[in-house]
Amino acid sequence: MVATSQHQFLYALNPLAKVAGFAPAMVLLIFVRDLATPAAFLVLACAVILVGARLTTRLLLLLLLALPVGMLAIGVGFSVWVDAALVDGSAPVVEVGGWTLYSGALAIGFATALRLGSIIALALVGGLTTSGPDLVRASVQQLRVPYRIGYTALAAFRFVPRFGHELAVIRAAHRVRGHHGGRGPFARLARGWGYVVPLLAGAIRHAERVALAMDSRAFGAHSTRTERHLVPFRTRDTVFVVLCLAASVVIFFVFFPWQLP
Structure with missing residues (x-):
């Protein structure tokens, strides 16, 4: 596995732990329509990455520039394409000739952008700190793939x-x-x-x-194969998964408005 210091704990975790910790939240975020819930997950994911991953110029540009700019572009784009008849009861923000951009359209557009941005950020927790071979080894050893x-x-x-x-x-x-x-x-x-x-x-x-x-090397000759590099699932992996699931539950119960749109 990748050598790391004690301040870069994400590299020392089992790849499956980083997937299992945030996978339920990523699935539930698909059905969220408010602004606060995905924003909270976005902040949580960025904080975990900045604390637990190796800080490089590329990583900082990705989190602090590319991701916000992409979310801004998606938010504006989706706001423009929202049917005005659905949000004409909200306050107008921009009027150009016979076309009006309502605040409700902006809310829908940026809710979508935040939802996509938070899902991408949660996926980056494992994607930026996991190598392909380790993910395959963990899948074979723990998931019995x-x-x-x-x-x-x-x-x-x-x-x-x-x-x-x-x-x-x-x-x-x-x-x-x-x-x-x-x-x-x-x-x-x-x-x-x-x-x-x-x-x-x-x-x-x-x-x-x-x-x-x-x-x-007799690949495929036997039902199982010995592994030179082991990727164990340790206690710290279980703790990480439990903490991530607990944080997800807290965010959903605190920020999510428990009512249908």
């Missing part, structure tokens, strides 16, 4: 960065040989087709090597 499915999916997932590396190598080879081409759309299309064939050939060769390596 067949290792044939887990490690096959992991092998397929690892094709993506390899494709990126091979594409960079192919582009570099084209530049070395002077295959710059023009700058028009047809030139770009021709360059793209020039990348496809070697990229597919490299993918086929890599798939064959992976298949041979898995066969040589």
Whole structure:
């Protein structure tokens, strides 16, 4: 697992604990229509990430810039598309000719934006601090997911960065040989087709090597398989799940208006 300090506790938790802790809240947030409940979960998720994850410039830009800007764009966009007949009883905010933006439309739009933003932030708690191999190992060891499915999916997932590396190598080879081409759309299309064939050939060769390596290790020959790296579910994982569920219950009972829209 990823080495971490005592102040970055999220990296030391079992990946399934980070999923189970906030999964019920993420499902229930789909049906929430108020502003306070998703806002409270958004604050909670950001606080957990800022306290328990390694603070980098990329992480801060994601939480403090990209996520708010995205929510603002979604809120404004959904507000504009709300049917005015549904909210014409609320106060008008903007009037342009025969079109009026009502405060009720803004409330609906930004409630949707907050709901989506809070779900994304809760997903980032585990997504930013969990590696793909650890998630697969935890699923196989704790959830009893067949290792044939887990490690096959992991092998397929690892094709993506390899494709990126091979594409960079192919582009570099084209530049070395002077295959710059023009700058028009047809030139770009021709360059793209020039990348496809070697990229597919490299993918086929890599798939064959992976298949041979898995066969040589008797992958799939037995119903179970020994694990070199264990991802145990410890007491601290249980405590984290209980605390997350308790916080979710408190937020729903304190902020959520218990009435149908």
